[in-house]
Amino acid sequence: MPALDSPRLPTSPGFWRSPLRGPWFTSVLGLVLLVGVTVLFVTGLLSYAAYNPDLSPVNDKTPDKGILGFYLFAWPTRPYWLYRLTQGVHVTLGITLVPVLLAKLWSVVPRLFALPPARSLAHALERISLLLLVGGVLFEFVTGVLNIQLDYVFPGSFYPLHFYGAWVFVSAFVVHVALRAPMAVRTVRRRRSEGESGTSGGPSGAPGGPGASGASDASGAPSVLPAPDVLVSPAPDPPTVSRRGALWLVGGGSLLLFATSAGRGFDGPLRETALLAPHGGPDPGSGPNGFQINKTAAYAGITPAVTGEDAWRLVLTGRTGTVRLSRARLLGLPLRSSALPIACVEGWSTSDQWWRGVPLRDLAALVGHDDDPPDLLVESLQQHGAFRRAALRANQVADPRSLLALYVNGEDLSPDHGYPARVIVPAAPGVLNTKWVARMTFGDL
Structure with missing residues (x-):
């Protein structure tokens, strides 16, 4: 030895x-x-x-x-x-x-x-x-x-x-x-x-x-x-x-x-330099909805049968009870636009996208929270993946740029971007910007 x-x-x-x-x-x-x-x-x-x-x-x-x-x-x-x-x-x-x-x-x-x-x-x-x-x-x-x-x-x-x-x-x-x-x-x-x-x-x-x-x-x-x-x-x-x-x-x-990694925080040619990073390379598709996503509608189990105009209703619950809204009724409410990015915990993000929809604080007012909007629990139609339910603080609900988005960059949301409606909140992680929203509960969580 x-x-x-x-x-x-x-x-x-x-x-x-x-x-x-x-x-x-x-x-x-x-x-x-x-x-x-x-x-x-x-x-x-x-x-x-x-x-x-x-x-x-x-x-x-x-x-x-x-x-x-x-x-x-x-x-x-x-x-x-x-x-x-x-x-x-x-x-x-x-x-x-x-x-x-x-x-x-x-x-x-x-x-x-x-x-x-x-x-x-x-x-x-x-x-x-x-x-x-x-x-x-x-x-x-x-x-x-x-x-x-x-x-x-x-x-x-x-x-x-x-x-x-x-x-x-x-x-x-x-x-x-x-x-x-x-x-x-x-x-x-x-x-x-x-x-x-x-x-x-x-x-x-x-x-x-x-x-x-x-x-x-x-x-x-x-x-x-x-x-x-x-x-x-x-x-x-x-x-x-x-x-x-x-x-x-x-x-x-x-x-x-x-x-070969930093470019995934941007859209366009810079993203194509992120050769070794997920969500690098060319943007997925073109047009108003042609920017990065984390999970597709197919992965989340979303089908036209649950998002169609006749099937989908947004359920709002708050101080004065419950309200059910179709997408057509949401489009009849006062809409607002916000330029906000999507940023993921995995480090990738998009540049600012133009979102248009109903402010979250206006939805809170529909169920009795006219003064200071409370915390909010958002539930999705998705069947697979984490964060099917997510909570937002009162300060996030009250921000006028926080929307239940119906359009992006002048066009209807695509299924992969959350059609018929999704949440978009400034400075929030991507998973809290819930897609395929089904129910919103305002009040103590």
């Missing part, structure tokens, strides 16, 4: 031969992720708040949050593009950071196998946080990418998995940052002040040089870094690329992913 210090075992520093690994390379990647992951976490929380999960159980896909729901608030309707921006940043940034994440994990692999497992209480805490950090970040990125690419492939709901996974990851992330961020900043500043080139060979990459976290720096003064550093191989292979070259390669991969 080989000894523990055999280079054939990953527990030996000699097992890891790449000359690229080292404190500077890892620190640069770590600082990029520090900023990027913080933005991802904040925009992720905003996404959950946008769903208004404490408004009604029908919106809440993550029950029993307890104190983890401390950040929830009434999601605003201004600016009307708010969710389009926050969720677009969340998903596009997450995809863009994938090469940085993989490079960072590759750079710290030796630490996962370092012996002894714990040299002190602080070191043990760091090792535990590192394991939770690696497991958590892989889980979050993998589930997020799968949800974007394959659309709800998980056993159970994506929302609780991603939500609780995010809190486990962020807890480990905070501990790890508290322990390692000061060292990372000092490492990067030290290399900059010394004018290091960041190459793998010579004094910046060879063991014992400043880039290897030796016992002293170039002037002979004691190093601010621990020695020896487990990331630096005692017998590195010959370099084939500089550390800065490797960073350029990682950055190029991120730029490529950004360029």
Whole structure:
């Protein structure tokens, strides 16, 4: 059986031969992720708040949050593009950071196998946080990418998995940052002040040089870094690329992913640049209804038999009772137009579309809510898919741009866009803009 210090075992520093690994390379990647992951976490929380999960159980896909729901608030309707921006940043940034994440994990692999497992209480805490950090970040990125690419492939709901996974990851992330961020900043500043080139060979990459976290720096003064550093191989292979070259390669991969993903947040030619993203490529069809959708009428089980003029009625319930309206009667009410986008949790969105229909607050008035419109429960005809029922807050109902839309871009809604009627609300996630509306209940939910 080989000894523990055999280079054939990953527990030996000699097992890891790449000359690229080292404190500077890892620190640069770590600082990029520090900023990027913080933005991802904040925009992720905003996404959950946008769903208004404490408004009604029908919106809440993550029950029993307890104190983890401390950040929830009434999601605003201004600016009307708010969710389009926050969720677009969340998903596009997450995809863009994938090469940085993989490079960072590759750079710290030796630490996962370092012996002894714990040299002190602080070191043990760091090792535990590192394991939770690696497991958590892989889980979050993998589930997020799968949800974007394959659309709800998980056993159970994506929302609780991603939500609780995010809190486990962020807890480990905070501990790890508290322990390692000061060292990372000092490492990067030290290399900059010394004018290091960041190459793998010579004094910046060879063991014992400043880039290897030796016992002293170039002037002979004691190093601010621990020695020896487990990331630096005692017998590195010959370099084939500089550390800065490797960073350029990682950055190029991120730029490529950004360029082939970001376009799905727009209509027209820009969407066609989103080659690797769902809802990228050409818009589905042409004409007034030729813009992106998430689920088709066929998928939702919608047929002409339930949406025809003789069959379909909108049922309104409120303070004064119940009212049933045909589409013809809705068209006889005062109509209003609003220019609003559709923005999805998967990160894609459309540009502004011109919707025309009856303001939600006018429908509330028809059933006795003439003063301040209350919260609203909307139910759809759809037979398949999530969010067959969705709740809207009173501030969303009261906004004059919130409509029960009957037309889009001057034409009747198509079946895929929600004919005979759909909800459209400024700044709301797409799934709350219910299509194929059948019933609306105003009042306490």
